[in-house]
Amino acid sequence: MHIFPYLREQINSGKTREEIYRILDSVTDSRKFIWFPNAEFSGKVSSFYFTIRPEFGYRNSFAPVLTGTMTEKKEGTMIDIVLQLHIFVRMFIVIWSGGLFLFFLFGVLGVYMDIIDGTGGIILILVPIGMITASQIIMRFGFYSSARKAQKRLRELIC
Secondary structure: OOOOOEEEEEEEEOOOHHHHHHHHHHOEEOOOOOOOOOOOEEEEEOOOEEEEEEOOOOOOOOOOEEEEEEEEEOOEEEEEEEEEOOHHHHHHHHHHHHHHHHHHHHHHHHHHOOOOOHHHHHHHHHHHHHHHHHHHHHHHHHHHHHHHHHHHHHHHHHO
């Protein structure tokens, strides 16, 4: 099991790399730091690769970043895509989970060294475990639900 959710996909399209570039460029807003883009995706598209993020009309920190490379073959174009969380979201989750892990360690050490009584120690042990578990569930649900929508729309566009 991975700490962060991600998906890999390979799509074979009958279209040329240039056609795929034009399609993706037409549905992608390349402006940075926009709150309400007028396109289905935001990011950067070139004729060899793309890094885009789906825009759903609402804020979703767990929405995937789609990074893809396009390779021309005889029968069309092969697109390798990796869907993963944004780097800032990953950094936040590491810091958040690390802090909770410290509280967990303090609880274990406190109970082991008889500094904290049984009830307080159990709370210091169980609460961080519950919060880390809840954050993993929320992160994975938010990521996979929006990743499936983005994958489906991308397949519709380029196949």
